[in-house]
Amino acid sequence: MTGIFQLLILVSATLASEPSCPACSKYDYEEKVLERMIRMEFAFEKVMNENKAVSKTVEQDLTCIKEENERLHATVDALKDQQEQAERRLISLMYEVEKNQSSALENVVTEANNTLKQISAAFNDIKDQVIIPAVYFHARSPPTRSLSTGEVIVYSTVETNQGNGYSATTGKFTAPTRGLYLLVTHTCTPPNKYSLLQIVKEGSVLIASNRYDAAYGCLSSQVFVQLDAGESVWIQCSSGGSNTQLFENSSYWTSFGGALIHN
Numbered sequence: 517m518t519g520i521f522q523l524l525i526l527v528s529a530t531l532a533s534e535p536s537c538p539a540c541s542k543y544d545y546e547e548k549v550l551e552r553m554i555r556m557e558f559a560f561e562k563v564m565n566e567n568k569a570v571s572k573t574v575e576q577d578l579t580c581i582k583e584e585n586e587r588l589h590a591t592v593d594a595l596k597d598q599q600e601q602a603e604r605r606l607i608s609l610m611y612e613v614e615k616n617q618s619s620a621l622e623n624v625v626t627e628a629n630n631t632l633k634q635i636s637a638a639f640n641d642i643k644d645q646v647i648i649p650a651v652y653f654h655a656r657s658p659p660t661r662s663l664s665t666g667e668v669i670v671y672s673t674v675e676t677n678q679g680n681g682y683s684a685t686t687g688k689f690t691a692p693t694r695g696l697y698l699l700v701t702h703t704c705t706p707p708n709k710y711s712l713l714q715i716v717k718e719g720s721v722l723i724a725s726n727r728y729d730a731a732y733g734c735l736s737s738q739v740f741v742q743l744d745a746g747e748s749v750w751i752q753c754s755s756g757g758s759n760t761q762l763f764e765n766s767s768y769w770t771s772f773g774g775a776l777i778h779n
């Protein structure tokens with residue numbers, strides 16, 4: 517573009533200096549025109565050469581820019597690949613961490629659960645050993661006052677019977693649970709009468725008592741006994757007859773009682 521512009525200026529400058537002298541010879545004129553044309557041709561060729569050089573430089577620059585552009589594109593693509601790889605690695609790592617955490621948590625929960633189960637079982641064992649079930653009874657006032665040998669005394673008024681071990685029908689206490697029991701009996705007699713009583717476990721005498729006095733009075737017997745569940749104890753007259761008799765009023769009670777004190 518610049519080359520064409522320069523050419524136009526040159527042409528116009530050449531034409532502007534055209535001689536208008538009518539006195540000049542035709543030959544002289546033609547020679548001058550030819551000379552100018554040759555000069556123009558030289559100038560034109562120079563401009564063309566310059567243009568060619570400029571074009572070449574521009575072409576070279578363009579090639580450089582194109583190559584640079586391609587290089588940059590390649591670099592950007594490589595960076596993009598690297599970034600994608602890094603993202604993929606990060607995501608899989610995050611997934612693994614999450615998985616590890618949840619499996620670690622699961623292990624902790626399972627372990628805690630197992631520990632809890634063990635503690636619970638141990639606690640139940642200890643509870644069975646430590647807790648003593650409530651078993652106790654107290655009955656009084658046998659309806660029969662005269663006693664015969666071998667008679668089991670039935671205390672018909674039941675004050676308390678926790679665990680339902682005592683029977684007011686048979687007068688016997690049957691252990692509802694295995695353990696160590698304390699048994700007590702309290703017996704009152706009128707003046708000059710005997711009472712010969714025994715605390716008996718399944719036919720075996722645990723303790724025997726004999727009360728006789730000229731006045732009203734009472735006597736207590738106690739015994740510790742280990743009973744299995746289902747074993748029975750009772751109060752029995754070891755020797756009856758007309759000289760044996762029980763006494764009772766509202767403050768002198770004849771009674772039989774007991775309690776489970778250890779299991």
Ligand SMILES: *[C@@H]1O[C@H](CO)[C@@H](O)[C@H](O)[C@H]1NC(C)=O
Pocket residue numbers: 609612613616
């Ligand atoms: C996940 O757990 C495995 C096995 O315990 C271990 O090798 C790995 O390094 C853990 N991964 C992470 C990300 O913590």
Ligand SMILES: *[C@@H]1O[C@H](CO)[C@@H](O)[C@H](O)[C@H]1NC(C)=O
Pocket residue numbers: 625626629633
């Ligand atoms: C923990 O134990 C209980 C009872 O044995 C069970 O029902 C529950 O599913 C357990 N929990 C886990 C997380 O294992």
Ligand SMILES: *[C@@H]1O[C@H](CO)[C@@H](O)[C@H](O)[C@H]1NC(C)=O
Pocket residue numbers: 732765766767768
């Ligand atoms: C019970 O009998 C005894 C002996 O006879 C007597 O001392 C006592 O006052 C009597 N008690 C009642 C409440 O009757």
